[in-house]
Amino acid sequence: MMASDVWKEYESNEISHSVAHHLTAIHELMGDLGYARVSDVARALEITRGSASLTLKALKARGLVVEDHNKFLKLSEDGRRIVDSILAKRAVVRKFLNEVLKLDEHQAEVDACKVEHLLSAQTGGQLLHFVHFLLSDDPTAQQFLAEFWSKLDQNEEWQWPVQDVDQLFNLESR
Amino acid sequence: MMASDVWKEYESNEISHSVAHHLTAIHELMGDLGYARVSDVARALEITRGSASLTLKALKARGLVVEDHNKFLKLSEDGRRIVDSILAKRAVVRKFLNEVLKLDEHQAEVDACKVEHLLSAQTGGQLLHFVHFLLSDDPTAQQFLAEFWSKLDQNEEWQWPVQDVDQLFNLESR
DNA sequence: AACCATTGTTTTGCTAATAAAACAACTGGT
DNA sequence: ACCAGTTGTTTTATTAGCAAAACAATGGTT
Numbered sequence: 001m002m003a004s005d006v007w008k009e010y011e012s013n014e015i016s017h018s019v020a021h022h023l024t025a026i027h028e029l030m031g032d033l034g035y036a037r038v039s040d041v042a043r044a045l046e047i048t049r050g051s052a053s054l055t056l057k058a059l060k061a062r063g064l065v066v067e068d069h070n071k072f073l074k075l076s077e078d079g080r081r082i083v084d085s086i087l088a089k090r091a092v093v094r095k096f097l098n099e100v101l102k103l104d105e106h107q108a109e110v111d112a113c114k115v116e117h118l119l120s121a122q123t124g125g126q127l128l129h130f131v132h133f134l135l136s137d138d139p140t141a142q143q144f145l146a147e148f149w150s151k152l153d154q155n156e157e158w159q160w161p162v163q164d165v166d167q168l169f170n171l172e173s174r
Numbered sequence: 175m176m177a178s179d180v181w182k183e184y185e186s187n188e189i190s191h192s193v194a195h196h197l198t199a200i201h202e203l204m205g206d207l208g209y210a211r212v213s214d215v216a217r218a219l220e221i222t223r224g225s226a227s228l229t230l231k232a233l234k235a236r237g238l239v240v241e242d243h244n245k246f247l248k249l250s251e252d253g254r255r256i257v258d259s260i261l262a263k264r265a266v267v268r269k270f271l272n273e274v275l276k277l278d279e280h281q282a283e284v285d286a287c288k289v290e291h292l293l294s295a296q297t298g299g300q301l302l303h304f305v306h307f308l309l310s311d312d313p314t315a316q317q318f319l320a321e322f323w324s325k326l327d328q329n330e331e332w333q334w335p336v337q338d339v340d341q342l343f344n345l346e347s348r
Numbered sequence: 349a350a351c352c353a354t355t356g357t358t359t360t361g362c363t364a365a366t367a368a369a370a371c372a373a374c375t376g377g378t
Numbered sequence: 379a380c381c382a383g384t385t386g387t388t389t390t391a392t393t394a395g396c397a398a399a400a401c402a403a404t405g406g407t408t
Contacts, residue, residue: 006280006287007195008220011365017184018395039355046182051396053357058394071356084335091339101300106180113180114292123285125334126275126326128342133322135343144318148307152300160299161258165265168302169309185395192365213385225366227387232364245386 013118020086020117021045022055023064026073027083036073089124090116096131100145102152187292194260194291195219196229197238200247201257210247263298264290270305274319276326 015023025044029036042052056073059065064079075083090112097108119127134141162168189197199218203210216226230247233239238253249257264286271282293301308315336342 006284007191009284010191010288016394017181021181037355038357047395048397049356050358050398055395057357081335084337088335088337088339095339095343097297097300101297101304103296103300107294107296109180110183111293111297114184115289118288118292119285120281121334122277122281123271123275125332126271126277128332128334128336128339129326129330130275130322132342133325138321140314140318140321144314147312147314148304151307152303156303158299158302160295160302161255161262162302163258163262165262165269165302168306169269190364211385212387221365222367223384223386224368224388229365231387 010118015082015086015117017114017117018055019059019064020082022052022059023075023079023083024086026065026075026079027087030074037071038073041073085121085124086116088128089119092124092128092131093119095135096127100131100134102149184292189256189260189291191288191291192229193233193238194256196226196233197249197253197257198260200239200249200253201261204248211245212247215247259295259298260290262302263293266298266302266305267293269309270301274305274308276323 022041022045025041026036029040029044033040038053038056039049041056042049045052056065059079060067063076064082066074066076068074093115094108094112097103097111098105103111134145158168196215196219199215200210203214203218207214212227212230213223215230216223219226230239233253234241237250238256240248240250242248267289268282268286271277271285272279277285308319332342
């Protein structure tokens with residue numbers, strides 16, 4: 001039975017996908033150009049200036065973005081904190097998908113981009129610990145990865161989607 | 175530099191979060207009650223009948239839901255296929271977060287629910303292979319997990335979010 | 349000065365997903 | 379037969395996020 005309070009938490013996120021990319025665009029523009037204006041954000045995201053203007057106005061009202069005396073944008077302390085957490089999650093998810101699960105880079109990039117703003121801080125932190133150990137020079141980790149990859153090559157295939165995943169795991173693993 | 179075609183793929187998904195849960199609600203109601211009507215879906219999702227009626231009308235138009243001569247709903251072949259892929263992704267992600275990363279069950283449930291409809295079939299399949307091997311009785315997998323968990327307990331902590339994840343991985347891991 | 353490009357904003361309209369409320373149709377109890 | 383409850387739909391309104399278009403302000407070129 002689905003706890004109905006679970007699926008509704010999707011909307012009650014700190015930030016939306018759109019907001020996440022408005023904020024990260026400002027961050028990247030500050031690095032690339034040294035500044036970020038409404039038009040620069042709009043260009044980076046390939047949306048109209050009007051759309052960016054409205055979204056950024058809301059972000060200024062929320063205190064995530066601050067504006068110069070000359071319409072130059074900057075991340076606030078809170079905005080910077082959010083961008084850091086998003087970029088960290090994106091990086092670790094991309095790394096996991098690409099370097100562990102061996103998905104091609106574009107697929108890893110796309111999927112990481114889709115989930116980066118949805119994962120909790122706990123999940124991001126635990127995943128970071130996991131991937132860090134997995135890709136370290138620890139011999140156990142390296143042996144494990146080698147065996148996993150060799151199994152991948154052996155093409156032991158289920159047809160996806162699997163009907164009952166729990167059954168595949170022998171049911172008693174709880 | 176963000177490839178701007180990447181982040182826009184977020185909207186171009188086969189199904190939305192809302193649609194995913196309308197479909198899975200029908201699936202679960204069929205199992206629990208043996209039938210599923212508009213009101214049953216609305217109750218299960220805790221939304222109004224009006225909202226469910228409109229969304230389900232669109233799903234009928236898309237051919238994912240079919241309607242009885244007496245307003246009883248059923249998944250079509252396509253709808254069933256989508257539900258299968260969603261439930262499989264949800265199950266494997268939940269299992270990974272809870273049983274590998276040791277996140278509490280509620281957090282695992284919530285995060286899995288958020289990303290289930292966003293992951294590609296490739297990602298779902300690869301993650302299934304990975305978790306299946308990781309939780310198998312293969313001694314290498316078990317040893318790896320034991321070491322990982324012991325490291326977790328040792329509380330080697332970064333402050334999250336980590337500023338530069340790539341730096342943490344020594345940069346040269348590609 | 350006249351012109352043009354760029355910038356930022358505002359207004360209007362669109363879609364998806366919801367709530368709220370009104371309504372019609374059916375069902376069951378008395 | 380009547381009343382009450384349930385069901386499904388429609389209409390109206392809201393919010394987030396976009397486009398398109400109009401507009402004003404600035405800045406540079408000739």
